[in-house]
Amino acid sequence: MDKLDIAIIGAGVIGLAIACELALKTNKTLAVIDSSRRFGQGVSSRNSQVIHSGVYYAPEMLKSILCIKGNRLLYKFCEKNRIHHQRCGK
Ligand SMILES: Cc1cc2nc3c(=O)[nH]c(=O)nc-3n(C[C@H](O)[C@H](O)[C@H](O)COP(=O)(O)OP(=O)(O)OC[C@H]3O[C@@H](n4cnc5c(N)ncnc54)[C@H](O)[C@@H]3O)c2cc1C
Incomplete structure (x- = not known):
């Protein structure tokens, strides 16, 4: 591959999640690069x-709003992809 449209630095959960979304939703060529x-x-x-369910933050905080949105998306992702998880109520 001579040329890439997008380079994502860091293959942790954030870099991999971004790469997954871009790979599924765009036609861009991309690579995830990591020092490990x-x-x-x-x-x-x-x-x-x-x-996390967002209970540690004040309801109006962006952190809380994103945490609740991420919570729902993550459960949905786990169910769709048959990834073992527990809704233990924490
Ligand atoms: C003790 C602990 C417990 C936690 N528990 C939870 C929890 O229960 N639930 C939860 O939601 N969150 C939890 N978190 C937070 C969560 O783990 C992090 O927010 C998340 O993993 C961060 O992901 P990341 O992809 O940003 O970082 P990372 O997973 O650290 O990925 C970054 C990557 O970038 C690479 N990198 C760094 N610098 C360079 C460079 N210069 N060139 C190339 N590659 C590079 C690294 O090798 C690494 O692979 C916890 C955090 C800690 C510390």
């Missing part, structure tokens, strides 16, 4: 695996 030998070697592989 494999993807997901940063913080993304060391978190607590909680799908």
Whole structure:
């Protein structure tokens, strides 16, 4: 490949999610570049695996709004792609 339209630096959950969306929704050529030998070697592989519900933030905060939106999207993504998850109510 001589030329890329998009280079995404960092193959953590954020870089991979952006790459997935762009690959599915555009015709752009893209590459995900990481300084590690494999993807997901940063913080993304060391978190607590909680799908947060936004209860820690004031309702009007952007962080809270995005957290609630992300919560719904993530459950939907897991269900659609048959990724094991639990709705434990935390
Ligand atoms: C202890 C802990 C627990 C957490 N628990 C949760 C949780 O339960 N639920 C939740 O939703 N979130 C949790 N988080 C937050 C969540 O894990 C992070 O917000 C998320 O993983 C960040 O993803 P990222 O893709 O931005 O970063 P990363 O996963 O760190 O990915 C960044 C990538 O960029 C690469 N990189 C960096 N610099 C360069 C460079 N110069 N050139 C090339 N590549 C480079 C790295 O190698 C890495 O692969 C937790 C965080 C921590 C620290």
